[in-house]
Amino acid sequence: MTRDISLTVNGTEHELSVEPRALLISVLRDELDYTGPNVGCESSMCGACTVHLDGEAVKSCTVLAVQADGCDVTTVEGLATDGEFHPIQQGFQEEHGLQCGYCTPGMMMTATELLDRNPDPSEEEIREALEGNLCRCTGYQNIVRAVENAAEKMQQEPAVADGGGD
Amino acid sequence: MGAESESGSGVQSVDPDDVDAADILGSAIERREDPALLTGDAEYTDDIELPGMVHMTIKRSRHAHARIENIDTSEAEAMDGVIEVFTAADIEAPGNLPTGWLLDSLEQVDHPILAEDRVRYQGDALAVVVAEERYIAHDATDRIDVDYDRLGAVTEPSEALADDAPAVHDDASGNVAFDWDIGDAEKTDAAFDDADHVVDLDLENQLLIPNAMEPRAAVAEYNPSNDELAVHMTSQNPHLHRLLMSGVIDHPEHKLQVRAPDVGGGFGSKIHHYADEALVALAAKRHERPVKWTATRTETYLTDAQGRGHDTHAEMALSDDGDILGFRVDTAANLGAYLSTFAPAVPTYLYGTLLSGQYDIPAIYCSVTGAFTNVPPVDAYRGAGRPEASFVVERMIHRAAKEVGMDPAEFRRRNFVEEFPYQTQVAVEYDSGDYEKTLDRALDLLDYDELRERQEAARAEGKYVGVGLSAYIEACGLAPSELAGELGAQAGLWESGLVRFHPSGKVTAYCGTSGHGQGHDTTYAQIVANELGVDYEDVEVVEGDTDEIPQGMGTYGSRSAAVGGSALVKSSQKLVEKAKRIAAHQLEAAPEDIEFENGDFHVAGAPDRSMHIAEIATQAYLAHDMPDDMEPGLEATSFYDPDNFVFPFGLHAAVVEVDPDTGEIDIERYVAVDDVGNQINPKIVEGQIHGGVAQGIGQALYEGAEYDDNGQLVTGSMQDYTVPKAEHIPSMETDSTCTPSPVNPLGVKGVGEAGTIAAPQAVVNAVCDALDVDQIGMPMKAERVWRAANAATDGGEH
Amino acid sequence: MEFDGTFGLADVTTEEVWLALSDPVMIKNALPGCQFLVEVDNPDDVDFDALEEAAAEEEDPATLPEADPEEVAERGLAQGGHYAALVQVGVGSVKPRFETVVTIDRREFPEMDASGQGSASDSSFEMDSGMTLVETDDGVDVEWWTEADVFGRVAQMGQRVINPVANRVVGRFFKQVQKELSDVGDESSGLRDRISSYI
Structure with a gap:
């Protein structure tokens, strides 16, 4: 028994049949080959699977694909536009905000949502916003700097801030 | 290279395009591996999709210790989409997982890849399901019915060694895996007889779960027409996995490829050879279809090799003047249910040999008993033995300074090793160091005297501020192989590096290490570009594939730069030597008259008579005009086997405020001054320190594998086992000094584990200092701190 | 893990x-x-699938106050008796269905001890329980205790998750008992007398 749904992922529309219990992360990864978002814990604790659903950061391991029917999904693959990195990607690169990179896609999706909401967050606000995204490599310090770096860039060039593809 | 930074504010990274070729080594350039990781282009094992691929899951024991009476797989096998369910009884020769480090007294026990009639930890593998879809495989696993006859379980090493403990293995009497000691017992006893003061502490170093963000996974594919088997897996050491797996599943090593794609962190947990990856390979052979297995997070909690797990009684003998006279340490070490790949080495040679710390201690004796218990195998976890040693030393130093009434910084200074090389009483010889320098730098950053005054003032106001110091030492790049062999290693500890010029003058460097977040592609390219005098962008780095790289030992123990990087240096130097002879031949000069600078060979005194090394590469492959006795081509392989370990060191300090009413701890400042020798890329060094410290703070405050009386893991999810979040970790102030190592050509020492080694005792010492108590156990959760704050200072475990 | 408590019924x-x-x-x-709770002869050989099917087809007999106290006493738990139950509990993100067998080890008014075990696909438990009824000024206190060993996925969630679940189950259970018994109190005192005579 499957259900027909439609998902717009990074601007591309996909029609597909899914099992009612299929999770959004499985459909993105296994059916549509968006392997940027990762599975880290299956319990919404680690945030490696974070994507944007209609502009809101969600943990795609706890969203059913059928719940996302008709929604716009943005994954890490949709952050860069025309080969140009999104400021958050530049921030992570410049500040060494990643090591193994496994948490990074989810981390950046949460961070871009924060910056949409709060263009100039304090360190405390950044740490608080990232409480649902775990990183085991960096100790978070350079992640915080990366988000600050991106905030600065986005404030200087507001046009770039729309590059998230939401 | 290796310039010392000026303050604790952090390293600024630079674009590699903005760095002069001559300055590439030592520059904090941005990492070249990042673009793929930032765009989702990275390929982790679970990202791999192959035509016809099927999925595998593993039925695991629910009980920590039980006899297996029956496994009923019929219902699972009858499900649509299930291809096969197999148990130990269904495979011809279920392999045993080997132990790669032997000790004289070691009790070796069988470790089958599928349990037959007995399980010894919750998570022991019982049956394998192969199915068309991942969902189906998981559903079928739930329908396997296992009849257990439950046995008593034991999870703590000191309990396992007690007389009435349940026997984990019938052959291992008293659950003793080994008895091991180091140092001079008589000399140490005599030091204690002469002591003015003796202090002692009971110290527990709790069990930890590594929690790499990427769960372990493997994809295997088998080609029956040529018997070639390829395993793509989450590995820190593909060559080692290939060697071990070829024995476990009885497949010829030369027809087995192990490849580590992008790997999402390891921290030791992806060194070891587990049953799971071998079962994936077996399943691929049985069905001649690609097979994928990816651990759920639950499985990683139950089966990833854990770390630490020491119960220690330590005593220190002191003089009235504040000299350390002797040190005696007795440890019961948890090895878990079976001997994992390097398990016997961790609580012995990687632990006892570091018990001199940064101090000139004239007599040391350490005895360790390894205990089998009903927890998952315990093996190397970031630091592996050295955090345990540093924890014991630095907790005791803190206690000892108080005993003799000295400031802990001055007590350390008084007892520091000053002359190098220094032969310790526990076998190892320190290569180089300058311990006062890191101490002084840290005290400066802390504004230590002012801090002590503030502490006193705060106390008068009813606030509990504490300062904790940790003067750590670690040993990296375990070597040489001959020594490792004498100590029980069943492997060499060299590293191989192949550097190959292409005819166009571009370079590919292959190294037997296998990075998983450390930035080797960047740092190795910096090393090779510097040695060859070619552009950084002209060097490609390849790691992690047994089909591409001649041989290798892998990445662990902070060895990659010191051993792998040095292998690439050696190979590069061989290339330069050969290129110099070609240059001499073509420039019609004697080789000894050729000078090499920034990639150019020129005749001494005639700088215009020159050839660039890239040009020589072209000539070497054209082979139209070579010296008489020379083969064409320009590539070289080295097997670099260092003469000694390298010994990074540093001083970490935590400043905390403790609320005695709630037991809450606030880390106000964390200062880290590290000396890792020369730094290839200071930004990467800084990142390693940050991450290591975060794991160390995690151990001090939050983390711990906890089991109930039946050996059931009760911290088996990310909700229950607190992996620190961004809010849990303070902003760190990092700085460094530079004392190059004389051991290797790069003068590097290793940095991957330093933070994890240093941090726990810095935080515990700070909390003890704040509350003026002798002892608090880890993790220092609020209730425990509250109890310590509100109990008499009796020196016992709270 | 151990749980105990007292529940007052007014x-x-x-x-x-x-x-x-x-x-x-x-x-x-x-x-x-x-889903069901029925007496079984052999606690080691219970066909839960068959019992579930049978339970689905049968209608539940009446309970007090509608039921005849004599019938209730007749079908009541007996010392040495074995009972099979299928219980589904939501624990965190999982909802294991426990196939449970309970034995009444001791039953002496007003005290009862029972032991049992249950198993689901990925979790199981073993338990010993007891209760004592104590008359109070305005009713009865049920003093109960359970020592349970929990295994598998549920155990991994630890007491943080299990304690609230246990409290919720116990709380709902006694609230429902209270509700049904308050109907007994509403009936004529004749029912009360008849009930006393069956003890």
Whole structure:
């Protein structure tokens, strides 16, 4: 028994049949080959699977694909536009905000949502916003700097801030 | 290279395009591996999709210790989409997982890849399901019915060694895996007889779960027409996995490829050879279809090799003047249910040999008993033995300074090793160091005297501020192989590096290490570009594939730069030597008259008579005009086997405020001054320190594998086992000094584990200092701190 | 892990509570997620699938106050008796269905001890339980205790998750018992007398 749904992922529309219990992360990864978002814990604790659903950061391991029917999904693959990195990607690169990179896609999706909401967050606000995204490599310090770096860039060039593809 | 930074504010990274070729080594350039990781282009094992691929899951024991009476797989096998369910009884020769480090007294026990009639930890593998879809495989696993006859379980090493403990293995009497000691017992006893003061502490170093963000996974594919088997897996050491797996599943090593794609962190947990990856390979052979297995997070909690797990009684003998006279340490070490790949080495040679710390201690004796218990195998976890040693030393130093009434910084200074090389009483010889320098730098950053005054003032106001110091030492790049062999290693500890010029003058460097977040592609390219005098962008780095790289030992123990990087240096130097002879031949000069600078060979005194090394590469492959006795081509392989370990060191300090009413701890400042020798890329060094410290703070405050009386893991999810979040970790102030190592050509020492080694005792010492108590156990959760704050200072475990 | 507690039931007699807590039908109705609870001959050989099918087809007999106290006493838990139950409990993100077998080890008014075990696909438990009824000024206190060993996925969630679940199940159970018993109190005193006579 499957259900027909439609998902717009990074601007591309996909029609597909899914099992009612299929999770959004499985459909993105296994059916549509968006392997940027990762599975880290299956319990919404680690945030490696974070994507944007209609502009809101969600943990795609706890969203059913059928719940996302008709929604716009943005994954890490949709952050860069025309080969140009999104400021958050530049921030992570410049500040060494990643090591193994496994948490990074989810981390950046949460961070871009924060910056949409709060263009100039304090360190405390950044740490608080990232409480649902775990990183085991960096100790978070350079992640915080990366988000600050991106905030600065986005404030200087507001046009770039729309590059998230939401 | 290796310039010392000026303050604790952090390293600024630079674009590699903005760095002069001559300055590439030592520059904090941005990492070249990042673009793929930032765009989702990275390929982790679970990202791999192959035509016809099927999925595998593993039925695991629910009980920590039980006899297996029956496994009923019929219902699972009858499900649509299930291809096969197999148990130990269904495979011809279920392999045993080997132990790669032997000790004289070691009790070796069988470790089958599928349990037959007995399980010894919750998570022991019982049956394998192969199915068309991942969902189906998981559903079928739930329908396997296992009849257990439950046995008593034991999870703590000191309990396992007690007389009435349940026997984990019938052959291992008293659950003793080994008895091991180091140092001079008589000399140490005599030091204690002469002591003015003796202090002692009971110290527990709790069990930890590594929690790499990427769960372990493997994809295997088998080609029956040529018997070639390829395993793509989450590995820190593909060559080692290939060697071990070829024995476990009885497949010829030369027809087995192990490849580590992008790997999402390891921290030791992806060194070891587990049953799971071998079962994936077996399943691929049985069905001649690609097979994928990816651990759920639950499985990683139950089966990833854990770390630490020491119960220690330590005593220190002191003089009235504040000299350390002797040190005696007795440890019961948890090895878990079976001997994992390097398990016997961790609580012995990687632990006892570091018990001199940064101090000139004239007599040391350490005895360790390894205990089998009903927890998952315990093996190397970031630091592996050295955090345990540093924890014991630095907790005791803190206690000892108080005993003799000295400031802990001055007590350390008084007892520091000053002359190098220094032969310790526990076998190892320190290569180089300058311990006062890191101490002084840290005290400066802390504004230590002012801090002590503030502490006193705060106390008068009813606030509990504490300062904790940790003067750590670690040993990296375990070597040489001959020594490792004498100590029980069943492997060499060299590293191989192949550097190959292409005819166009571009370079590919292959190294037997296998990075998983450390930035080797960047740092190795910096090393090779510097040695060859070619552009950084002209060097490609390849790691992690047994089909591409001649041989290798892998990445662990902070060895990659010191051993792998040095292998690439050696190979590069061989290339330069050969290129110099070609240059001499073509420039019609004697080789000894050729000078090499920034990639150019020129005749001494005639700088215009020159050839660039890239040009020589072209000539070497054209082979139209070579010296008489020379083969064409320009590539070289080295097997670099260092003469000694390298010994990074540093001083970490935590400043905390403790609320005695709630037991809450606030880390106000964390200062880290590290000396890792020369730094290839200071930004990467800084990142390693940050991450290591975060794991160390995690151990001090939050983390711990906890089991109930039946050996059931009760911290088996990310909700229950607190992996620190961004809010849990303070902003760190990092700085460094530079004392190059004389051991290797790069003068590097290793940095991957330093933070994890240093941090726990810095935080515990700070909390003890704040509350003026002798002892608090880890993790220092609020209730425990509250109890310590509100109990008499009796020196016992709270 | 150990759980215990006291639950006060108002306006009831010890005999009424005893009879109610001895009635498998009442227990089944009051226990959240309980599909059936029936007596079985051999605790080691229970066909839960067949029992579930049978339970789905049968209608539940009446409980007090509608039921005849004599019938209730007749079907009541017996010392040495074995009972099979299928209980589904939501624990965190999982909802294991426990196939449970309980044995009444001791039953002496007003005290009862039972032991049992249950197993689901990825979790199981073993337990010893007991209860004592104590008359109070305005009713009866049920003093109960359970020592349980939990295994598998549920155990991994630890007491943080299990304690609230246990409290919720116990709380709902006694609230339901209270509700049913308050109907008994509403009936004519004749029912109360008849109940006492069956103890």
